[in-house]
Amino acid sequence: MRHWLGVVCRDHVRRGVDRGIAQLGHGKRAGLARLAAGDRLVYYSPRTSLRDGDPLQAFTALGVIADDEIWQADEGDFQPWRRRVGYLPGAVETPIRSLGLDFTAQPGWGVQLRRGLVPLGEDDFGRIHAAMRG
Numbered sequence: 001m002r003h004w005l006g007v008v009c010r011d012h013v014r015r016g017v018d019r020g021i022a023q024l025g026h027g028k029r030a031g032l033a034r035l036a037a038g039d040r041l042v043y044y045s046p047r048t049s050l051r052d053g054d055p056l057q058a059f060t061a062l063g064v065i066a067d068d069e070i071w072q073a074d075e076g077d078f079q080p081w082r083r084r085v086g087y088l089p090g091a092v093e094t095p096i097r098s099l100g101l102d103f104t105a106q107p108g109w110g111v112q113l114r115r116g117l118v119p120l121g122e123d124d125f126g127r128i129h130a131a132m133r134g
Contacts (some may be wrong), residue, residue: 027080
């Protein structure tokens with residue numbers, strides 16, 4: 001079991017939670033292929049929506065990868081890759097700056113987020129999980 005931090009705007013995270021799916025990197029397959037059944041995924045949302053959203057900088061959802069299947073959805077001219085996720089019900093949106101994380105203590109931590117999916121240490125995941133459970 002590994003822990004991952006996915007970077008996705010809050011609007012897209014909410015859509016994924018409602019559908020019980022994960023989608024990363026604007027629908028690309030590569031990030032999802034790094035995940036395995038049982039891995040933990042926490043979403044960090046820098047903005048409320050993709051293009052014109054307000055700054056948010058908060059953790060917005062947390063879940064467990066349900067299985068090893070990756071499939072391609074068909075939404076007309078958009079065909080993103082997806083995976084099933086069991087999300088923590090009632091997770092509380094948590095500002096990243098409210099937590100003393102090892103990840104954010106490192107210089108240039110924000111640059112890593114541009115990759116869209118980064119490994120997350122077990123201690124940091126535990127702190128985020130505890131905060132999001134309220």
